Structures are given as structure tokens and as C-alpha cells.
Amino acid sequence: MLDTVSKELALFWQQIEQRSQFHAGYPYNLNCDYTHIGKFFNFLLNNAGDPYVEPDFGLHSRKFEQEVLSFFAELYKIPENEFWGYVTAGGTEGNLYGILLAREIYPNGILYSSQDSHYSIAKAARLFGIQHQVINSQANGEMNYEHLSQVIRQNSQQPVIINLNIGTTVKGAIDDLDKVLEILTRHQIKDYYIHCDAALSGMILPFLDGAPQVNFQKPIDSVAISGKFIGSPLPCGVVLTKKKWVEKVETMIEYIGSKDTTILGSRNGHTPLIIWYALQTRGYEGFAKEAKTCIQNAQYLFQQLKLREYPCMLNKFSNTVVFQKPCQKLIKKWQLATQGNWAHIIVMQNIDRQKIDTFVNELVLQEGLMPESEYLHLQPALT
Incomplete structure (x- = not known):
């Protein structure tokens, strides 16, 4: 055998x-090459619950997850005391989380995403029962801003939830955050939530001279990044958001001795270790x-x-x-x-x-x- x-x-x-x-x-x-940490695959590592709450369960990698999140918080220019996040199972989970927070904050909001957005955005709208408006795309895959302006004007009494593509799936196009913000200002939209799907380009743009600035110094609310560019034998990613939004959805779970703030219950404890190792050995x-x-x-x-x-x-x-x-x-x-x-x-x-x-x-x-x-x-x- x-x-x-x-x-x-x-x-x-x-x-x-x-x-x-x-x-x-x-x-x-x-x-x-993750040979040096391969020995940890002989152990169970489960990061169930909130990454910042020490649970009763001892087999986890929260220390490494927190250090990974601090790296991304610095990369995306949000102060340590204002951000929250966690290591996800991939870009899709990060997108689902961002859209879920938006729905919780603005239950009657309309989700706007372009034709070139990842399929997980439409999936999020179906899962969470959000009204969804698909915006036309330009030939290069970028959002059609005239169409966005038109449909927002038609629905100006409802909160706006926008999925901003930071590198579309097929064409690698980057939606223009500044143009979107100008449209929101022009139509006097006060209640809005901007989620950034930066699955691949989220680990590319911050390192390029002259690239568009997409970070929390501007009024974005969440960003989802995949582990694809980092490289990992297991699918993974990171989602970052503002701590004040997560406080609206958290609940305490006595069974695990932690807060329920994520989408999944049990979470892979090996992927934070993998990302941490990559960050430590390759650096900024x-x-x-x-x-x-x-x-x-x-x-x-x-x-x-x-x-x-x-x-x-x-x-x-x-x-x-x-x-x-x-x-x-x-x-x-x-x-x-x-x-x-x-x-x-x-x-x-x-x-x-x-x-x-x-x-x-x-x-x-x-x-x-x-x-x-x-x-x-x-x-x-x-x-």
C-alpha cells in the first residue's frame, strides 16, 4: 500500500x-521556497476568532498574523490605532468582508461595480442582499466615469457603496479613485463606502514610482489584497479596514474565548506564518x-x-x-x-x-x- x-x-x-x-x-x-517553515505543517494551527484577542485555544499563529497586518497597515498608511484586519483565505474573502461591512453600515446602500470587476463582487451582492448596479467599462477595462456619475445622480438619495478595481482581473486596469471622489462630491453624496479590490496590484502599486496613490490617507474604507504576488503554497490574502467599522459587527463568542469579527470561524494559521516569513526574508x-x-x-x-x-x-x-x-x-x-x-x-x-x-x-x-x-x-x- x-x-x-x-x-x-x-x-x-x-x-x-x-x-x-x-x-x-x-x-x-x-x-x-518555504522549506524552512515546512516543519510547521505537522501541527494544527487555527486562528479562529479575532486576530487581536488571545483565545483559550493555544495552537495558533496570532503573533505572526499581527506582524503581517502591521506591515500592510504601514504600506497603506493607516495608523496602528485606527486599523483592523485579518489574514484571509484569498482575495474573494477580502472582497466579501469589505462589502459585508458596507452593507452593515449602509443597509439601504447601492453597490456600484464595473463590468470588469471580479466575479466575487456580484457574488457578495447576492449573498448579502445588496442592490447592485453594474457600471459600464472603458475599452481598457477601467470604469466608465460618465456612466457612474449618471447612475449615482439617479439614485442620489441612497448611500453609495463602490467597488474600486485596483487592477482588473482580465486587463489589469486601475479605476481612478480621485475621479470617483470628485463624482461623489459633485452629487453631494455624504454617505458612502469605498472598497478597493487590490487583489494583485495591491502588492505592486505601492512600490512603483508615479503610480496612483490608493491608501487610507484618502477616504477609502477597506482594501482586499491577495497573497498571489507574495507567493504561497496555500491560497491566502489580507483585508484591511477601519477599526470603527468592525466594532459595529463584532460579537463575543464564549466557546472560543474570542470575538467573532471575521467571515470564517476557523481560519488557517499557517498562512500568516507563510506571509510573515516572506515579509521577513524579502522585506520592503x-x-x-x-x-x-x-x-x-x-x-x-x-x-x-x-x-x-x-x-x-x-x-x-x-x-x-x-x-x-x-x-x-x-x-x-x-x-x-x-x-x-x-x-x-x-x-x-x-x-x-x-x-x-x-x-x-x-x-x-x-x-x-x-x-x-x-x-x-x-x-x-x-x-
């Missing part, structure tokens, strides 16, 4: 290792370097496609390169994400320029833009 199990695991290892070499369409940093400077490299490599991919006159698009401050959908063979091999006639590559830490060159040459060969003899001549340099 043990021999059979070992063979199954060895086969699966080979499969995952091979597929990891050609993983380009989805935003996961595959350049991570390390993540800044990674963010800039990914942006530069995305621009390199975009330029290579442009040189070959292959239809493509790249938003400013984005590592998501959108291009005309290629043949199914390439989509399957490179695990590309597609929507309609378009596909994209999200240039993460594991997508270097050599890998970009390999993909581009395969693309132009498959699409008939390069003679096969020329491709075969290049092949030794690509392998």
Missing part, C-alpha cells in the same frame, strides 16, 4: 513540476525590486508582440499583457486565461525574459508569423 501511495505521489509531483514551467495566464508567484526592498522587475518584463513582452504587429494591450502600471487569443494548443500548454477573443499573460516573478522569448516565438510560429525553419534554428537557444 505504501509503495502504491509513493508512486502516486511521485507521478503527481512530476505532473505539477512540469505544469509549473508553463504557467503564464494566472497571477501566481511560483518562485517561492525585496518586494519593490520584484514589482519593478515584473512591470519591466511585462513591458518587454508587450514590445515583443508589438514588434510582430500582434494585437495586444498593456495598461500603465500593470503586469497583465492582453493579446489576441491564439490557438487552443498554446492556450493549453501555457495555461492562458481567455475571455472572448482575448487572452492574457500575467507577468509574475517566474516569467522571465527567456520564458517570454520562448512563448513569443511559439506564438508567431503557431500563428504563421514565422517560418518553421527559422523557429527550428532558434530552438537550441530556447531549451
Whole structure:
């Protein structure tokens, strides 16, 4: 029996290792090594309840979770005594939490999100019974501000709940916070809540010179960030909000000796440890370097496609390169994400320029833009 199990695991290892070499369409940093903390996976770590309340249950990683949250609070410029947050199971949970708080604060509010918003936003509206208005998008995936202004004006007597995309799922577009705030001012909206879905770009924008400033120095109310750019063997993320909003929803649970302030009851205690280890070993400077490299490599991919006159698009401050959908063979091999006639590559830490060159040459060969003899001549340099 043990021999059979070992063979199954060895086969699966080979499969995952091979597929990891050609993983380009989805935003996961595959350049991570957590060998040094692997021993902790032999223990149960459960961060049930509030991350700032010491429970009766002793097997948890709250100390590490609190240090992770302090890093993000500093990154998003909110004072220690004003913020609250927790390590989530991923960007979707962070979005659900932000929209849930908004619903609790403004029960009759209307949720506004663009066509390019992540599907979890519409899911949140259904789960929490919130009136939802979808706003048109511009061609680059950014919110159509004229349409937003029009629908807010039509519903100016109701509170406004806005989902702001800080890097859309397909095109990597960034909604303009300042334009949204100007619309709210123009229509004299006093009651509003702004949730920022910064799943991927939340760990990129803060490190880029000249990038849009989206932080708590402006009147945002919550931000959800995925652990994808950090890199983790387990899905995870962080949600930050204002402490005063969480106090409106918290309840004390005697059974666990803690407050119920999160969406989930039991919460993974290994993911705070993973994020903490990444922050400690790579630091602010390390993540800044990674963010800039990914942006530069995305621009390199975009330029290579442009040189070959292959239809493509790249938003400013984005590592998501959108291009005309290629043949199914390439989509399957490179695990590309597609929507309609378009596909994209999200240039993460594991997508270097050599890998970009390999993909581009395969693309132009498959699409008939390069003679096969020329491709075969290049092949030794690509392998």
C-alpha cells in the first residue's frame, strides 16, 4: 500500500513540476521556497476568532498574523490605532468582508461595480442582499466615469457603496479613485463606502514610482489584497479596514474565548506564518525590486508582440499583457486565461525574459508569423 501511495505521489509531483514551467495566464508567484517553515505543517494551527484577542485555544499563529497586518497597515498608511484586519483565505474573502461591512453600515446602500470587476463582487451582492448596479467599462477595462456619475445622480438619495478595481482581473486596469471622489462630491453624496479590490496590484502599486496613490490617507474604507504576488503554497490574502467599522459587527463568542469579527470561524494559521516569513526574508526592498522587475518584463513582452504587429494591450502600471487569443494548443500548454477573443499573460516573478522569448516565438510560429525553419534554428537557444 505504501509503495502504491509513493508512486502516486511521485507521478503527481512530476505532473505539477512540469505544469509549473508553463504557467503564464494566472497571477501566481511560483518562485517561492518555504522549506524552512515546512516543519510547521505537522501541527494544527487555527486562528479562529479575532486576530487581536488571545483565545483559550493555544495552537495558533496570532503573533505572526499581527506582524503581517502591521506591515500592510504601514504600506497603506493607516495608523496602528485606527486599523483592523485579518489574514484571509484569498482575495474573494477580502472582497466579501469589505462589502459585508458596507452593507452593515449602509443597509439601504447601492453597490456600484464595473463590468470588469471580479466575479466575487456580484457574488457578495447576492449573498448579502445588496442592490447592485453594474457600471459600464472603458475599452481598457477601467470604469466608465460618465456612466457612474449618471447612475449615482439617479439614485442620489441612497448611500453609495463602490467597488474600486485596483487592477482588473482580465486587463489589469486601475479605476481612478480621485475621479470617483470628485463624482461623489459633485452629487453631494455624504454617505458612502469605498472598497478597493487590490487583489494583485495591491502588492505592486505601492512600490512603483508615479503610480496612483490608493491608501487610507484618502477616504477609502477597506482594501482586499491577495497573497498571489507574495507567493504561497496555500491560497491566502489580507483585508484591511477601519477599526470603527468592525466594532459595529463584532460579537463575543464564549466557546472560543474570542470575538467573532471575521467571515470564517476557523481560519488557517499557517498562512500568516507563510506571509510573515516572506515579509521577513524579502522585506520592503525585496518586494519593490520584484514589482519593478515584473512591470519591466511585462513591458518587454508587450514590445515583443508589438514588434510582430500582434494585437495586444498593456495598461500603465500593470503586469497583465492582453493579446489576441491564439490557438487552443498554446492556450493549453501555457495555461492562458481567455475571455472572448482575448487572452492574457500575467507577468509574475517566474516569467522571465527567456520564458517570454520562448512563448513569443511559439506564438508567431503557431500563428504563421514565422517560418518553421527559422523557429527550428532558434530552438537550441530556447531549451
